[in-house]
Amino acid sequence: MDPAIRHYTAVIQLDPEMVEAHYNLGMAYATQRQLKRAISQWETVLQLDPHHTSAKRNLAKARRMVESAEGSKGN
Secondary structure (H helix, E strand, O other), X not given: OXXXXXXXXXXXXXXXOOHHHHHHHHHHHHHOOOHHHHHHHHHHHHHHOOOOHHHHHHHHHHHHHHHHHHHXXXX
């Protein structure tokens, strides 16, 4: 497992409402091309902080990438 993913997962276990840990875990998942997991983390960020601009931007981009990948599988 990626060290960043392990680290932020441990931080979230200690403080499940730490916004930046969820955000950074989403970034770590995105780096590993685990977009659905990244999306889940950024959705959690926005539940905790609806004004988190970076999470909004990354979430929208990741959703488009997943939709595009799923659409290309059907062709």
